[in-house]
Structure formats: structure tokens, C-alpha cells
Amino acid sequence: MRRFSWFNATSLTLGFAFLYIPMILLVIYSFNGGRNVAVWGGFSTKWYGELVKNEAFLDAALVTLKVGLMSSTLATILGTMAAYVLVRGGKFYGRTLFSGAIYAPLVMPEVITGLSLLLLFIAVGLDRSVTTIVLAHTTFSMCYVSVVVSSRLVSFDQSLEEAALDLGCTPFDAFKSVTLPIIAPAVISGWLLAFTLSLDDLVIASFVSGPSSTTLPIKIWSAVRLGVSPEINALSTIMIGIVTVGVLIAAFMNKRAVVQRQKDEQKAAAA
Amino acid sequence: MNLRRFSLIGVPYLWLVLFFLAPFLIVLKISLSDYAVSIPPYTPTLDVFGGWASISDFFSKLDFDTFKFLTTDDLYWKAYLSSLQIAVVATLITLSVGFPIAYGMARAPEEWRATLMMLVILPFWTSFLIRVYSWMGILGKEGFLNGALLWLGIIDDPLTILNTNVAVYIGIVYTYLPFMILPIYATLDKLDVSLLEAAEDLGCTRTSAFWLVTAPMSRPGIIAGCFLVFIPALGEFVIPSLLGGSGTLMIGKVLWEEFSSNRDWPVASAVAIILLLILIIPIILFQKNQERQAEADQ
Structure with missing residues (x-):
């Protein structure tokens, strides 16, 4: 755009000060x-x-990590399948319902998702445990994964897949050796998003967790309801530190990948 | 081949039917039931194995009494109205804070933009709960804000901000600001500078060029950002519980209390159903806006 004015500089400074x-x-x-x-x-x-x-925090952190790893992996598998169905699946019975059910959880208030899942678990007699949290987290995060993956699927050239099929690949081989490598970055960011959402979730987990399956957000929640606590400040700092390092590494790797691609393109152009 | 296609569609489909649609029907069913002192705390209960007679008996006992009850008690419609009010006002504040930031980002030198984007997204990856919590230490009676204002001599007595609606507004604006900045930045970034130059060549001042060109062109981003803030803010539970006071009435909090403290499942379910009905309108409008924008991009 145009000249960067004093107004722009001030609003950026104040805005980022507010955020940080x-x-x-x-x-x-x-x-x-x-x-x-x-x-x-x-x-x-x-x-x-x-x-x-404080061992209670350590236990809660372990539960949270376990739930996060399991639910994000399940969500990535299911979400990628769902994205593939939505983008490449063609017509099938109940397609509108399917795409509605994929997008609805993204805008559903957490209290409603939590309440409805808990009522389901009670109705089928499933005790509240790590399993119920994993089921709940998988359900809402698979929708985020599917949105991330389908935007990548939409944008890539379908003729590559068709070429693989013409050259004798089975559909599964074509998916494995052509589609998957291309959508891999989206699948990885989908997994990371699902993992973060799971680590972060308080409301849904509060509904569906039992006494033996307290997650870290629930533990933090019960500690801060009564006011500011120095231990929680320390815990927050550790969590902020991990996220910052993670994001910086991701940004660095991303930048290197971009530079590498530019080099490759230059080489290809020169050849 | 066909089996493969069937399972590819079937597995995620079945998952969503089981864990998204079925729970929903259960909520609907319980909202039509009546409260009872039993386990589970409502009546009637469905006995699928009791044959046709027990199933038809079950349906004949469902009624709208719980919904009627919601209209008789002030608490509920007041909670809906005050949630709507808080969500609308917070969205407008977020827009007025977020727009200048997005605008500044779009005008910043090319080489800064990736870093600025990362700085907007970074808070998004850190825990929502911790970001809300961080304001408890700032807004409290002995918090940093009061400390700073007292030290500067602007006030003589500490202000009461924590546990009021003001704190709730601050919390919502703070946590949802990235949702507002990103879509607006996306539209401003695409804006063709020559349009602004043309407007100025044709005699517009900078301000009128802004209002005649930049503002209308960024409308899809503004609308998207507003919905992305409004929709989650309406059902918000964590922010009013941590930063709000006893006077802060928000429907997410009411639902939670009906369920966990009062153990009134039918009322909690009915509250959830009505909240969803309220949300359907903005969600459809949001979808329409996104579709229009996607068409315009092509």
C-alpha cells in the first residue's frame, strides 16, 4: 500500500502493546x-x-498430553478423510448433512458441545474418563483439521492425481505417493492445530472429564477462580515459553523451505 | 474399490453422526422432558426395549413445559438479552481496535509483514485461559493498572474494574482481537493502490478517499471479523466467569450453573436449544458473506 504514516505506526505500537x-x-x-x-x-x-x-499439576499435565496426542492423531486421520470426501468425494447420499456436520462444530458454543456430549456419554453408560475427553476432543478438532486440509486439496492440481492413475497406480497408491506428499504441510498444521486446541480446551473437558482425569486447564481453572496465584504465573510462563519456541522453530523452518524452493526454481529456470 | 469408497465416506460420517448429531438429538429430547428428582434427573426416559407401547408412551409425555418455564422466569430472557448486548458492544469495540491495527499492517513495509502476521497469530497459539487469567492481575484492586494510575496521580482511590462488565469487555476484546485483525488485513492487503490514487487525482482528500474507497472495499473482511468475534462471544463462559462479577449475566454461565449446580438438565438443554436458535441467523449470514467473498475472489 502507500506511505506508512504516523497514525499507522502509533496504532501498530499500541495494538501490539495491548496484545503483549x-x-x-x-x-x-x-x-x-x-x-x-x-x-x-x-x-x-x-x-x-x-x-x-506439586504433583497434582504434573499428573494433570500428563493427562493433558496423553489426551492431546491421542485426540489430535485421531482427529488428523478422520479430518483428512473428511476433507478428501468433501473435496473429491463427488455426490453421495447425505452430503449436505455431512458438510453441515463438519462446519457446525466450528461455530458451536463450547458449553453446548460439552453438554450434549456429556448427555450422550451418560445415555450410553460410558463413565467419564480420559477416553471420553479423547472422543470429545477428536470430534471438534477433526472439523478444524478438515477445513485446513480441504483448503489445500482445493488448491492443488488434480491432473497430477489423474496422471498417477493413468500410469497404473491404484487409487490408494496415487493417494500415498502423489496426494499425501502435496497435502502433507496442511496435514501437519492440522495436527498441530488439533493438538493445541486439545491442550487449550477447558469448557468441553470440564463437562466430560471424571475425577480421575483432570486436565491441566481444569486444574488451572480451579486454582485461578479464587484469584491470582504465583504458581499459576510460573506455570503460564512455562507454557508461553514452549509455544513461543515452537512457533519460532516453525517460522524458521518455513522460511528455510521457502528459500530452498526459490533456489530450486532458479536452478530449474537456469537449466 | 467400492468398499474403499464406502469406508472412506462412512468412517468420518459415522463418527460425526455418533458424536455430533446424536448428542444433539439427546439435548433436544431432554429439553422436552420434565425435571424429576431421580437418576437421571428427568422424566420420561426412553425404554427402546419395552416395545411399541412404551415408545409411543414416551413421545406422548414430551412437552414444551420447560420452554414455557424459561419465558416465565426473568433470569433467562435477561441473560439472553445481556449476552446479546455484551457480544454486540464487545464486537464493535474489537472492530474499532482491530481495524487500525490491520490498516497499519497493510501499510507497513513489505519486509515487516510476515513478522507482524506472526505477532498477531502467536497469542492465538497460547492458552486462551492464561490470556484471560493474565488480566486478573492487571485489573484487580491491587493490580498493575490501579498501581500505575495511583503512582501517576491520575486517581486517588483504586478503581473497581475486575468483576464488572468492563472487565468482561476487555477480556473479549483482548482474546478475540486476532480474529478481527486477520480477515480485515486479508482484504486490505489485496486492495489496489491505484484506486486510491485515482480517487485523489479526481479530487478526493485523503480522508474522503479512505471513506469512499478503502472502507467499502474492506467491508467483507469487516463483516467476517465481526461475526468471528460475535458468534463465540455470545456463548462465552470462561471470560464472564473469571473477569465478570455476580452482576454479569451471560447465557453460557447460566447454562453451566443450571447443569452443574442446580442439576436441572431439562432447563440446561432448553437454554442450549434457544441459544442455538439465536446463533443460527448470524451463522447463516456469515456463511453467505464468505460465499460472496469467495465468488468475488475468483
């Missing part, structure tokens, strides 16, 4: 030695020590 100051304060004050959470009492890592000693 709360988290920066959280990180800084997680190293606060004092009991009083808003008054600086000297640098200390004692809340991290308290956190590590």
Missing part, C-alpha cells in the same frame, strides 16, 4: 519472590520450585 503487555507482565511476575502478586519482592524462582513439587 499482559503476557509480559505475567512472565516477569512469575519470578517475583514476594507473596503479594502485584508488588515486586525481588527476583526468585521459588514458584517454579513449588510448581515442580
Whole structure:
């Protein structure tokens, strides 16, 4: 666009300050030695020590990771299948219902998803456990995966698949050796999205988890309902740190892939 | 081959029918039942194995009493209205905060844009709960904001912000801001600069060029952003529970309390059904907007 004005610079500065100051304060004050959470009492890592000693948090973190890994993997398989059906499936009976059921969970309020799944689990007599959380998370995150994957499927050249079929591939071989490598980045980002959504979910998990399957967000929730807690600040800092490192690595790898592709294209052009 | 196609369609289909559509029918069924002190806490219960007589008996006992009850108690329609009001106002504030940021990003030098995009998306990957929680330490009586204002001498007594609707607005604007910025940025980024130059050549001032060219051209992004904030904000539960006070009435919170504290499943289900009916209109409008935009892009 055009000249970058003072107005633009100010709105960007204020906007990003608004987005980042709360988290920066959280990180800084997680190293606060004092009991009083808003008054600086000297640098200390004692809340991290308290956190590590608190086994309930560690257990909850393990449950969360287990649920996240299982549900995001299941969601990626189901979501990729659903995307393939939506984009390449052609006509079949109940297609409208199917695409509606794929998009609806994206806009469904979490309280309703949680309530309806819990009522289902009770109706069929399934006890609330890690399994019920995995089932619930898989259901809503497979829809996100399918949206991410289908946008990639729509944009790539279908004649590549057709060529593979003409050259004697079975449909499954064509999918494995042509389609999958092309959509792989979308499948991976779909998996990451599903994993993050699962780690992040509080509302649905609160409905469908049992006493033996407390996830980290539920644990944090019960701790912060009563007010600010220095241990939660420490835990938040760890979580923010992991996400930041992850996103930076992803951005770096993405940039390298782009540079590599440009080099390849230049080579191809020169040849 | 046919079996393969059948299972490719069948597996995700069956999953969605089992875990998305079936639960929904159960909610509908329970909303038409009556509260009872039993396990499960409602009546009638369906006995599929009791033969045709018990099934028809079950259907004859379903009624709209729970929905009628919702209209008699002030709490419910007030909660719907106040959720709508909070969601609308929060959406407008998010728009007025988000637009200048998206505008600044679209005008920023080319080489900054990828970084700016990443900075908008990064909060999105961090825990929603933690982002809401971070405001508890800022807005509290002894929080950072009051501390800073007192120190600067702007106020003499700490302000009460936490546990009021103001805190709820701040929470919604903060957590949903990326949803507003990204679609608006996407439309502004595509905007043809020569249109603005043409407008100015034809005698527009910068301001009128903005209102005559930039604002209408970014309308699809603005509409998309508003729906992406409004729809989840309406059923929001975490933000009003953590930042709101006892006076903050939002329907997601009411539903949760009916279910977990009052154990009134029929009322909780009926509240959910009505919330969905309210949401259907904006969801359809949003879909229409997206389709129009996709057509325009082609």
C-alpha cells in the first residue's frame, strides 16, 4: 500500500502493546519472590520450585498430553478423510448433512458441545474418563483439521492425481505417493492445530472429564477462580515459553523451505 | 474399490453422526422432558426395549413445559438479552481496535509483514485461559493498572474494574482481537493502490478517499471479523466467569450453573436449544458473506 504514516505506526505500537503487555507482565511476575502478586519482592524462582513439587499439576499435565496426542492423531486421520470426501468425494447420499456436520462444530458454543456430549456419554453408560475427553476432543478438532486440509486439496492440481492413475497406480497408491506428499504441510498444521486446541480446551473437558482425569486447564481453572496465584504465573510462563519456541522453530523452518524452493526454481529456470 | 469408497465416506460420517448429531438429538429430547428428582434427573426416559407401547408412551409425555418455564422466569430472557448486548458492544469495540491495527499492517513495509502476521497469530497459539487469567492481575484492586494510575496521580482511590462488565469487555476484546485483525488485513492487503490514487487525482482528500474507497472495499473482511468475534462471544463462559462479577449475566454461565449446580438438565438443554436458535441467523449470514467473498475472489 502507500506511505506508512504516523497514525499507522502509533496504532501498530499500541495494538501490539495491548496484545503483549499482559503476557509480559505475567512472565516477569512469575519470578517475583514476594507473596503479594502485584508488588515486586525481588527476583526468585521459588514458584517454579513449588510448581515442580506439586504433583497434582504434573499428573494433570500428563493427562493433558496423553489426551492431546491421542485426540489430535485421531482427529488428523478422520479430518483428512473428511476433507478428501468433501473435496473429491463427488455426490453421495447425505452430503449436505455431512458438510453441515463438519462446519457446525466450528461455530458451536463450547458449553453446548460439552453438554450434549456429556448427555450422550451418560445415555450410553460410558463413565467419564480420559477416553471420553479423547472422543470429545477428536470430534471438534477433526472439523478444524478438515477445513485446513480441504483448503489445500482445493488448491492443488488434480491432473497430477489423474496422471498417477493413468500410469497404473491404484487409487490408494496415487493417494500415498502423489496426494499425501502435496497435502502433507496442511496435514501437519492440522495436527498441530488439533493438538493445541486439545491442550487449550477447558469448557468441553470440564463437562466430560471424571475425577480421575483432570486436565491441566481444569486444574488451572480451579486454582485461578479464587484469584491470582504465583504458581499459576510460573506455570503460564512455562507454557508461553514452549509455544513461543515452537512457533519460532516453525517460522524458521518455513522460511528455510521457502528459500530452498526459490533456489530450486532458479536452478530449474537456469537449466 | 467400492468398499474403499464406502469406508472412506462412512468412517468420518459415522463418527460425526455418533458424536455430533446424536448428542444433539439427546439435548433436544431432554429439553422436552420434565425435571424429576431421580437418576437421571428427568422424566420420561426412553425404554427402546419395552416395545411399541412404551415408545409411543414416551413421545406422548414430551412437552414444551420447560420452554414455557424459561419465558416465565426473568433470569433467562435477561441473560439472553445481556449476552446479546455484551457480544454486540464487545464486537464493535474489537472492530474499532482491530481495524487500525490491520490498516497499519497493510501499510507497513513489505519486509515487516510476515513478522507482524506472526505477532498477531502467536497469542492465538497460547492458552486462551492464561490470556484471560493474565488480566486478573492487571485489573484487580491491587493490580498493575490501579498501581500505575495511583503512582501517576491520575486517581486517588483504586478503581473497581475486575468483576464488572468492563472487565468482561476487555477480556473479549483482548482474546478475540486476532480474529478481527486477520480477515480485515486479508482484504486490505489485496486492495489496489491505484484506486486510491485515482480517487485523489479526481479530487478526493485523503480522508474522503479512505471513506469512499478503502472502507467499502474492506467491508467483507469487516463483516467476517465481526461475526468471528460475535458468534463465540455470545456463548462465552470462561471470560464472564473469571473477569465478570455476580452482576454479569451471560447465557453460557447460566447454562453451566443450571447443569452443574442446580442439576436441572431439562432447563440446561432448553437454554442450549434457544441459544442455538439465536446463533443460527448470524451463522447463516456469515456463511453467505464468505460465499460472496469467495465468488468475488475468483
